[in-house]
Amino acid sequence: MRITVDQQGNSKVAILESPDTLISDVQSALDLMAAIRYAEGCDKILLDKSNVTEDFFELRTRLAGEILQKFTNYSFQLAIVGDFDGYDSKSLKDFIYESNHGKQVFFLKDRDAALAALHSV
Secondary structure, three states: OEEEEEEEOOEEEEEEEOOOOOEOOHHHHHHHHHHHHHHHOOOEEEEEHHHEOHHHHOHHHOHHHHHHHHHHHOOOEEEEEOOOOOOOOHHHHHHHHHHHOOOOEEEEOOHHHHHHHHHOO
């Protein structure tokens, strides 16, 4: 995994790049948050959709809710970058829409938009 930090003022975003799935369950999300906070001093993470297990995007598994609750509990912001138009689930589309209007989690198409969203919170 390659980590670069984008800093604007006091806001630091850890940008993760990896060919592997980095978040596959709740424990892997917790481990990732701990590693990023310890190694980089960041509480904002940007990663590609391919780094998150597909089960996350199946809301009936409840994995997204469990993982995102941990991000909230530990005061982390998260941006997932990718194309989400291929999902047919209305509930997932509604979830993405609502998330993008909040301050905790963002689902965006490109890195620049994700960085802007994370640096604005």
